[in-house]
Amino acid sequence: MAFQNHKGWRRLINATGYSWAGLKAAWRNEEAFRQEGLLCVVFAPLALWLGNSAVERVLLIGSLLLIVIVELLNTGIEAAVDRIGPEHHELSGRAKDIGSAAVFVALLNAGVVWLLLLLT
Numbered sequence: 001m002a003f004q005n006h007k008g009w010r011r012l013i014n015a016t017g018y019s020w021a022g023l024k025a026a027w028r029n030e031e032a033f034r035q036e037g038l039l040c041v042v043f044a045p046l047a048l049w050l051g052n053s054a055v056e057r058v059l060l061i062g063s064l065l066l067i068v069i070v071e072l073l074n075t076g077i078e079a080a081v082d083r084i085g086p087e088h089h090e091l092s093g094r095a096k097d098i099g100s101a102a103v104f105v106a107l108l109n110a111g112v113v114w115l116l117l118l119l120t
Contacts, residue, residue, distance in 0.1 A: 022072070026071075033075060036071050048061075050117075063106075063109055069106075070102050073102070
């Protein structure tokens with residue numbers, strides 16, 4: 001593929017374009033991603049206000065961004081599995097369930113971080 005020959009700034013510019021395309025695709029096609037993105041838009045400014053130190057603010061915002069990151073990975077797994085075929089397969093179901101579990105754990109992590117920092 002021709003894009004593999006690019007190096008330096010051109011590679012970085014192309015990679016940034018692919019990343020934006022991925023974010024746009026996730027926003028357009030994934031309701032969970034939109035919900036979690038909006039969660040970040042609402043809670044990130046709140047984290048800046050509620051955090052008592054830079055470390056607390058980083059932890060609060062980082063826990064939110066982790067949810068979005070894991071959702072993007074889960075969406076990629078689901079898309080790849082769906083590309084293989086629509087028929088049910090035990091491994092396909094397991095891959096999707098594990099991806100979903102990862103999002104759930106990221107949500108739990110954010111909840112724990114927010115509770116511990118805001119209640120202590």
